[in-house]
Amino acid sequence: MNIVIIGATSAIAKASARIYAERNESLFLIARNESRLVELCSDLKVRGAKSVGTAMLDINKFNEHEKALDSAAEFLGSIDIALICHGSLPNQQQVEINFKSAQKEINTNGVSVISLLTILSEKFITQGHGTIAVITSVAGDRGRQPNYVYGAAKSMVSTYLQGLRGRLFPHKVNIVDIRPGLVDSPMTAGMKKGALWSSPEKVASKIVKGIDNGKHTIYAPAYWRLIMIIVCAFPEFIFKRLKF
Ligand SMILES: NC(=O)c1ccc[n+]([C@@H]2O[C@H](COP(=O)([O-])OP(=O)(O)OC[C@H]3O[C@@H](n4cnc5c(N)ncnc54)[C@H](OP(=O)(O)O)[C@@H]3O)[C@@H](O)[C@H]2O)c1
Numbered sequence: 445m446n447i448v449i450i451g452a453t454s455a456i457a458k459a460s461a462r463i464y465a466e467r468n469e470s471l472f473l474i475a476r477n478e479s480r481l482v483e484l485c486s487d488l489k490v491r492g493a494k495s496v497g498t499a500m501l502d503i504n505k506f507n508e509h510e511k512a513l514d515s516a517a518e519f520l521g522s523i524d525i526a527l528i529c530h531g532s533l534p535n536q537q538q539v540e541i542n543f544k545s546a547q548k549e550i551n552t553n554g555v556s557v558i559s560l561l562t563i564l565s566e567k568f569i570t571q572g573h574g575t576i577a578v579i580t581s582v583a584g585d586r587g588r589q590p591n592y593v594y595g596a597a598k599s600m601v602s603t604y605l606q607g608l609r610g611r612l613f614p615h616k617v618n619i620v621d622i623r624p625g626l627v628d629s630p631m632t633a634g635m636k637k638g639a640l641w642s643s644p645e646k647v648a649s650k651i652v653k654g655i656d657n658g659k660h661t662i663y664a665p666a667y668w669r670l671i672m673i674i675v676c677a678f679p680e681f682i683f684k685r686l687k688f
Pocket residue numbers: 451452453454455456457475476477480501502503504529530531532552579580581582623624625626627628629630631632644
């Protein structure tokens with residue numbers, strides 16, 4: 445299979461790429477940090493990847509998206525799976541009072557993904573097969589006081605994916621919304637870890653399995669589906685008083 449991974453140097457992306465490398469798949473990695481990209485590329489080749497191509501991209505340079513995805517299509521031929529993984533966890537205090545910071549975070553976590561999906565959709569419609577998978581978050585299921593800017597961006601992507609899924613269904617293209625819970629990765633480095641936390645490797649195995657099985661929405665791990673049903677069930681007059 446031919447797989448393009450955007451935000452390929454993320455901990456969850458790397459763990460997913462390693463699973464695909466061990467299956468001898470061909471990979472094209474897109475990320476902004478050259479040295480990490482080179483290191484990952486060598487690691488995946490050692491692990492068995494059939495071929496590995498790379499392109500540099502700062503995801504907020506929207507006018508460079510098409511070129512990066514064209515390079516992926518040129519390197520891989522057809523694309524069986526596109527996995528979008530980049531993201532950033534904002535400083536909530538800052539994004540609450542500074543719109544420029546909020547806008548940057550919404551661009552990184554939301555608008556950039558929609559730009560990529562617009563380009564990828566056309567390529568996948570032309571091919572007539574494949575899977576487009578995007579890492580969103582359980583944070584998009586309900587707006588919460590400590591992270592509602594991040595949550596709003598992720599929610600925007602999840603809603604977009606629901607509609608896109610219907611549009612691409614007749615073209616035999618599956619759209620997967622991956623919603624991890626708490627993952628121990630560089631993004632959450634400063635946070636205290638507890639029982640609900642997972643490793644990037646565990647989340648990656650759920651992602652790959654879910655894509656293999658043609659799932660639409662993957663809560664990773666699965667218990668987050670139940671947790672979010674409970675979180676969403678709180679009436680607003682109680683929820684607005686909660687600080688978690
Ligand atoms: N960790 C969690 O608890 C958690 C929970 C739910 C959802 N998620 C989502 O899971 C995905 C992967 O996150 P992770 O946990 O694996 O964290 P991570 O290792 O910190 O990965 C985030 C990645 O996003 C990339 N990125 C950020 N801004 C970028 C930009 N402007 N241009 C290009 N790349 C950019 C970073 O690139 P660099 O490597 O160059 O810094 C990094 O590789 C994200 O979408 C995140 O929102 C994470």
